[in-house]
Amino acid sequence: KNQVEQSPQSLIILEGKNCTLQCNYTVSPFSNLRWYKQDTGRGPVSLTIMTFSENTKSNGRYTATLDADTKQSSLHITASQLSDSASYICVASQIGTGTASKLTFGTGTRLQVTL
Amino acid sequence: DAEITQSPRHKITETGRQVTLACHQTWNHNNMFWYRQDLGHGLRLIHYSYGVQDTNKGEVSDGYSVSRSNTEDLPLTLESAASSQTSVYFCASSEGQSEIQYFGPGTRLLVL
Numbered sequence: 366k367n368q369v370e371q372s373p374q375s376l377i378i379l380e381g382k383n384c385t386l387q388c389n390y391t392v393s394p395f396s397n398l399r400w401y402k403q404d405t406g407r408g409p410v411s412l413t414i415m416t417f418s419e420n421t422k423s424n425g426r427y428t429a430t431l432d433a434d435t436k437q438s439s440l441h442i443t444a445s446q447l448s449d450s451a452s453y454i455c456v457a458s459q460i461g462t463g464t465a466s467k468l469t470f471g472t473g474t475r476l477q478v479t480l
Numbered sequence: 481d482a483e484i485t486q487s488p489r490h491k492i493t494e495t496g497r498q499v500t501l502a503c504h505q506t507w508n509h510n511n512m513f514w515y516r517q518d519l520g521h522g523l524r525l526i527h528y529s530y531g532v533q534d535t536n537k538g539e540v541s542d543g544y545s546v547s548r549s550n551t552e553d554l555p556l557t558l559e560s561a562a563s564s565q566t567s568v569y570f571c572a573s574s575e576g577q578s579e580i581q582y583f584g585p586g587t588r589l590l591v592l
Contacts, residue, residue: 407585407586408570414580470522470523
C-alpha cells in the first residue's frame with residue numbers, strides 16, 4: 366500500500382530559528398517527491414519537486430533532500446519567518462498510466478513560528 | 481495571470497440534496513483533479529480527467545461524479561449529499577507527468 370508518513374505532526378519554533386521536517390514514503394514505482402506549503406484556508410502551493418536522481422533542491426530558504434534508497438526526505442527551513450507558519454505536506458508521486466502522476470499525500474506537519 | 485478558481489468557497493446543504501462544485505482553470509492544462517481533505521487524512525483523490533470527455537475514478541469516488549466538456553472546467557457533483565461528504569474540496573490542474581499540480585483555494589462543504 367502506498368503510504369507517506371510525516372513527522373513531527375506539529376512544531377513550534379521561534380522566529381529566526383531553523384527547523385527540519387521529515388518524510389518517509391512507500392510508493393512504487395517511484396517517480397518524484399514533492400513538498401507543498403498550505404496556508405490556513407488556502408490550497409497547497411508547490412515548494413519543490415525532486416526525482417530519484419536528485420539529492421537536494423532549494424527554493425529560497427527552503428531546502429529539500431531526498432534519499433531514494435532509504436525512501437526518506439526532509440524539508441529544512443532556514444531563518445524562519447512568521448509567514449512560514451503553515452502546514453507542510455510531503456507528496457510521493459508514482460508513475461501513472463496516463464499523462465499525470467499518481468500522488469500519495471502525507472497528512473502534513475503543522476508549523477507555527479512565534480515571536 | 482493564469483489561475484484556478486473554485487466556487488462557491490463555502491456551502492451548507494442538507495442530506496440528500498444534489499450539490500455541484502465548480503472548478504475553472506485558465507492554465508490551459510489537460511489534467512484536472514478533485515481532492516478532498518479531512519482531518520487525519522492526506523488529500524485523497526476523488527476523480528480526475530486527462531482531457532475533454534475523459535474522466536476517471538480516484539480512490540474515494542463513491543457518491544461523486546464529474547464531467548469534462550471543455551479544457552477549462554471540471555465540475556464535481558455530489559448526487560445525493562451525505563454527512564460523510566462534509567469536507568474541504570480542492571481542485572487542481574497540471575500538464576504532464578512530472579509537472580506541478582496547481583491547486584485552487586478550496587470549497588468548504590457542510591452537509592447537515
